[in-house]
Amino acid sequence: xxxxxxxxxxxxxxxxxxxxxxxxxxxxxxxxxxxxxxxxxxxxxxxxxxxxxxxxxxxxxxxxxxxxxxxxxxxxxxxxxxxxxxxxxxxxxxxxxxxxxxxxxxxxxxxxxxxxxxxxxxxxxxxxxxxxxxxxxxxxxxxxxxxxxxxxxxxxxxxxxxxxxxxxxxxxxxxxxxxxxxxxxxxxxxxxxxxxxxxxxxxxxxxxxxxxxxxxxxxxxxxxxxxxxxxxxxxxxxxxxxxxxxxxxx
Amino acid sequence: xxxxxxxxxxxxxxxxxxxxxxxxxxxxxxxxxxxxxxxxxxxxxxxxxxxxxxxxxxxxxxxxxxxxxxxxxxxxxxxxxxxxxxxxxxxxxxxxxxxxxxxxxxxxxxxxxxxxxxxxxxxxxxxxxxxxxxxxxxxxxxxxxxxxxxxxxxxxxxxxxxxxxxxxxxxxxxxxxxxxxxxxxxxxxxxxxxxxxxxxxxxxxxxxxxxxxxxxxxxxxxxxxxxxxxxxxxxxxxxxxxxxxxxxxxxxxxxxxxxxxxxxxxxxxxxxxxxxxxxxxxxxxxxxxxxxxxxxxxxxxxxxxxxxxxxxxxxxxxxxxxxxxxxxxxxxxxxxxxxxxxxxxxxxxxxxxxxxxxxxxxxxxxxxxxxxxxxxxxxxxxxxxxxxxxxxxxxxxxxxxxxxxxxxxxxxxxxxxxxxxxxxxxx
Numbered sequence: 091x092x093x094x095x096x097x098x099x100x101x102x103x104x105x106x107x108x109x110x111x112x113x114x115x116x117x118x119x120x121x122x123x124x125x126x127x128x129x130x131x132x133x134x135x136x137x138x139x140x141x142x143x144x145x146x147x148x149x150x151x152x153x154x155x156x157x158x159x160x161x162x163x164x165x166x167x168x169x170x171x172x173x174x175x176x177x178x179x180x181x182x183x184x185x186x187x188x189x190x191x192x193x194x195x196x197x198x199x200x201x202x203x204x205x206x207x208x209x210x211x212x213x214x215x216x217x218x219x220x221x222x223x224x225x226x227x228x229x230x231x232x233x234x235x236x237x238x239x240x241x242x243x244x245x246x247x248x249x250x251x252x253x254x255x256x257x258x259x260x261x262x263x264x265x266x267x268x269x270x271x272x273x274x275x276x277x278x279x280x281x282x283x284x285x286x287x288x289x290x291x292x293x294x295x296x297x298x299x300x301x302x303x304x305x306x307x308x309x310x311x312x313x314x315x316x317x318x319x320x321x322x323x324x325x326x327x328x329x330x331x332x333x334x335x336x337x338x339x340x
Numbered sequence: 341x342x343x344x345x346x347x348x349x350x351x352x353x354x355x356x357x358x359x360x361x362x363x364x365x366x367x368x369x370x371x372x373x374x375x376x377x378x379x380x381x382x383x384x385x386x387x388x389x390x391x392x393x394x395x396x397x398x399x400x401x402x403x404x405x406x407x408x409x410x411x412x413x414x415x416x417x418x419x420x421x422x423x424x425x426x427x428x429x430x431x432x433x434x435x436x437x438x439x440x441x442x443x444x445x446x447x448x449x450x451x452x453x454x455x456x457x458x459x460x461x462x463x464x465x466x467x468x469x470x471x472x473x474x475x476x477x478x479x480x481x482x483x484x485x486x487x488x489x490x491x492x493x494x495x496x497x498x499x500x501x502x503x504x505x506x507x508x509x510x511x512x513x514x515x516x517x518x519x520x521x522x523x524x525x526x527x528x529x530x531x532x533x534x535x536x537x538x539x540x541x542x543x544x545x546x547x548x549x550x551x552x553x554x555x556x557x558x559x560x561x562x563x564x565x566x567x568x569x570x571x572x573x574x575x576x577x578x579x580x581x582x583x584x585x586x587x588x589x590x591x592x593x594x595x596x597x598x599x600x601x602x603x604x605x606x607x608x609x610x611x612x613x614x615x616x617x618x619x620x621x622x623x624x625x626x627x628x629x630x631x632x633x634x635x636x637x638x639x640x641x642x643x644x645x646x647x648x649x650x651x652x653x654x655x656x657x658x659x660x661x662x663x664x665x666x667x668x669x670x671x672x673x674x675x676x677x678x679x680x681x682x683x684x685x686x687x688x689x690x691x692x693x694x695x696x697x698x699x700x701x702x703x704x705x706x707x708x709x710x711x712x713x714x715x716x717x718x719x720x721x722x723x724x725x726x727x728x729x730x731x732x733x734x735x736x737x738x739x740x741x742x743x744x745x746x747x748x749x750x751x752x753x754x755x756x757x758x759x760x761x762x763x764x765x766x767x
Contacts, residue, residue, distance in 0.1 A: 162717050163721050174717075178714040180715070188728075199719075
């Protein structure tokens with residue numbers, strides 16, 4: 091589904107990704123772990139199409155298409171979803187408006203009719219109940235005045251509505267209490283299916299207790315140093331990141 | 341002789357050809373005062389950014405033509421359009437003449453009459469108010485009787501039109517809210533026609549003790565027309581005015597809003613939104629005079645600027661000695677959608693009292709890139725994302741318009757106007 095080859099990216103004059111390769115197949119859940127500043131978030135932003143990051147070498151193909159050629163909105167309509175580490179507060183833009191506009195943009199791209207207002211409301215409320223969100227959040231500004239946990243739940247709500255083929259969750263677990271973490275994990279697990287792939291970008295092993303990854307990668311210095319199964323995450327949790335770096339340098 | 345004078349004789353002739361009514365003597369007096377001072381020029385601090393040469397030029401050409409009452413074929417259509425969009429009782433002031441609505445409004449229990457009927461002589465010391473008084477055929481006087489409440493908003497439609505010859509028109513309204521009364525007003529300025537036009541209007545409103553007024557001013561003049569507009573509000577004890585002004589049209593627009601806080605516990609809650617595109621100049625000057633305290637004023641203005649345009653915002657709160665307990669808040673935020681748009685924003689606080697709570701803040705910025713990317717990452721195309729963010733920027737002012745029926749109308753016309761700006765059709 092996603093093939094990244096020797097990807098190099100920088101912001102301004104600072105190189106952040108230094109020849110990263112990654113292959114993700116449909117049906118898989120990958121965890122990307124790594125210390126702060128290793129390039130985890132940059133990778134997520136580059137896949138979503140953020141203009142602050144310039145790709146200087148390498149390629150990214152998604153469902154056989156050159157992803158780097160697509161605008162951010164085209165990537166979203168093609169089924170890519172980025173759950174932001176720091177979701178933006180947008181006062182005055184209604185949450186329901188955004189959800190509906192996003193959903194309709196995707197449906198239109200797939201040749202489907204726009205969703206009916208009642209159908210939309212029913213769907214949104216169902217998903218909100220599952221995520222433990224009050225339906226009145228629909229009528230608030232996007233993330234406006236939301237707590238950290240509410241913002242992350244809101245990201246998962248958007249993901250649940252849009253049913254992406256490739257979801258990248260950037261530190262969605264950071265700063266969450268246990269209830270919010272479980273709600274997020276449930277949302278992710280509900281999305282798991284043979285047609286979809288999920289990339290969890292995370293600093294800690296904690297989320298992986300609830301969402302079991304197929305593959306775990308360790309990112310450091312803008313490259314993947316090591317890949318393995320879920321036991322790698324547990325090992326990292328015990329030994330810390332220095333262990334991987336030392337092993338790589340040896 | 342000032343730089344922006346009008347020809348004495350032609351102006352005097354125009355004044356003398358107006359309908360002979362109770363205002364005639366006052367017109368002569370106002371004419372003399374105007375001729376002494378002429379139009380304000382950019383040498384005055386308050387007029388530094390707004391040059392009335394254009395307005396003086398239109399007035400001069402109109403006088404050279406013998407000062408005819410302007411006309412436009414499509415004006416009836418425009419009036420019908422506004423009536424259909426906002427369902428309230430409208431009093432229509434058409435090219436300076438009150439042409440409809442007085443009887444209907446009076447039948448709802450409002451005290452409505454013309455200045456000439458009441459022999460009301462307008463007085464307001466400003467050159468533009470003098471020009472207005474000199475050329476005023478008649479004015480509109482509205483009185484809300486003590487301890488009565490008029491829920492249904494009264495519309496005042498100031499509509500002008502000039503098809504082929506340059507036009508000039510004056511409108512004047514006096515509103516008195518007696519003790520404990522409450523009423524709502526929608527003041528709508530619009531114009532039509534291809535010729536140049538200059539509209540000069542004055543609104544004076546007084547609120548007696550405990551009175552409440554909700555007021556929405558909407559300016560949607562055609563893009564080749566000019567306007568100077570002065571509003572004076574006097575607040576007695578425990579009275580409240582909620583005022584929102586919206587400027588969407590016009591080539592050269594200058595609004596002055598003067599609020600005189602004359603009684604304790606009075607509140608002035610003022611909001612405004614101006615939207616300017618290519619070739620527009622919109623200037624809002626607001627002055628709040630806190631003469632006594634405790635009293636409260638809040639001022640929140642927002643501007644959206646696209647294309648090559650210029651907007652001016654000047655908000656001044658004056659807190660006089662002894663006006664302790666004054667709470668005066670001002671803010672002005674501007675969203676620039678184009679590099680050729682210019683805003684001159686100046687908040688001013690002048691405080692002579694000791695115990696006051698005052699603040700002011702001004703911002704000028706572009707659309708937030710992080711928010712734009714967030715929306716695009718959800719599948720909204722760039723244009724829709726920009727529209728949503730621009731609409732959101734103005735929404736706080738539109739949603740707080742104190743009259744629901746006006747807010748609904750504004751939501752629609754503001755959205756349409758902003759869409760054209762963000763899509764670059766207007767830039």
